[in-house]
Amino acid sequence: MKIKVRVIPRSKELKIEEFDGGLKIYITDPAIEGRANKGLIEVLAQYYKLKKYNIHIIKGEKNRDKVVEIEA
Numbered sequence: 001m002k003i004k005v006r007v008i009p010r011s012k013e014l015k016i017e018e019f020d021g022g023l024k025i026y027i028t029d030p031a032i033e034g035r036a037n038k039g040l041i042e043v044l045a046q047y048y049k050l051k052k053y054n055i056h057i058i059k060g061e062k063n064r065d066k067v068v069e070i071e072a
Contacts, residue, residue: 002058005044005066009036016047037061044068 004022011026018024029039037057045052048070060066 001070001072003068003070005040005068007031007036007040007064007066009039009064014043016043034061040066040068044070048072 004020006019006022006024008024008026009029009031011028013026014028015026016023017026025040025043027036027039027043029035040057041052041055044050044055048055050070050072054071056069056071058067058069
């Protein structure tokens with residue numbers, strides 16, 4: 001399954017919202033050295049109750065708008 005994700009780094013709280021057929025995820029990690037991407041994968045793994053290795057960022061690694069593939 002592929003989903004669109006918009007990441008908001010350096011948020012005060014961790015939060016997930018639905019928007020435009022995708023998810024908007026507020027992450028407390030900064031967008032430095034891939035820490036926001038790692039945080040995104042951890043949050044999605046908890047949200048979908050999967051292992052982290054089942055989640056891959058396909059498009060937009062250095063962008064706020066991403067496409068993420070989730071293997072169930």
